[in-house]
Amino acid sequence: MESLLGSLLSYVLLYKYTALFFIVYSAAVIVPWPANSMLLAVGAFASQGYFSFWFSLAVAVVANTLGDLTGYALTRHYGDTVIRVLRLYKVRFFEYVKEELRTDAAVTVFVTRFAGSLSPIANFLAGLVGVPFLIFLTYDFLGNFIEPFGALTLGYAVGSYWSDFSNIMSLFAAVVAVAIVMFVLVRIYRRIMKKYGK
């Protein structure tokens, strides 16, 4: 991961905002880049005057949102085929996930923005179950603003010592991701118990 992050950072330093855009975009679609650690570093570069904090934030938010929309649009368009090929209509758990996303789309879309590498899965599922476009866009954008803002601000604050914070930030991101998966599962569990508990 260290050397992968190093390679990404070289590209970011060489091609600046273009590289930042493509890395964040591809991470939002599906590629498991260490995007948060990279944003932490970009925040540090901004504190050294090598990047603009606000422009980096704008690029990260736009790239993240476009990446999420790509995932959403793909499954929204080809969703029926995917469900048929993978025989998802036979999986009961998938039915509950669908119900969860349909009835509480706003909450689910918003909280899954902080689920790190799991957030592309939520995008695919949102497209698959047909979450309304405007709801997806609004809550996706909101979540996508908060997450990079946090990473960039922390990087800006710690400056050149950002790499010391990379591990703790990855751990924190993992804690949040697990908490979100648990949150969604608890809601699904409650739904099952409400329907069939008696």
Place this chain on the structure above:
Amino acid sequence: MEPNHRNRRLARAVRYALIILGVIFLVLIVFAVMQYRALRRAQVINAREFFITSLIQRHGPLTANEAALIRPWMTFDYLNRIFNLPADYLKTQLSIADPHYPQLSLGGYARSGHLDPNVFLGQVETAVRAYLITQ
């Protein structure tokens, strides 16, 4: 199989998944706390007002003591900026003939010139320190 029975099985599976995730969650929390304490011990996080002061003030150029922060992914242009070096200082000191200078990463330059990356990094560090000490 009855739908009710299938739902009971699903509920049980979700319950087990939640227990496993709960354990993972606690382990991650313990690791995060340990990491935080390690940072405090290393005095990287040393004051409550740390964030406020560091957010207000833009960080200045790095000093000679911080030359150890140089990494292979850094570019010459970036080094010139963060250590406030003259544009051609490293080019002259390290006899770099590559026309892409300073838009080159240290690791990339070492690889393309068949140099030992660690030795080259050491040379860059020494050159940066030498400049900053004389300032």
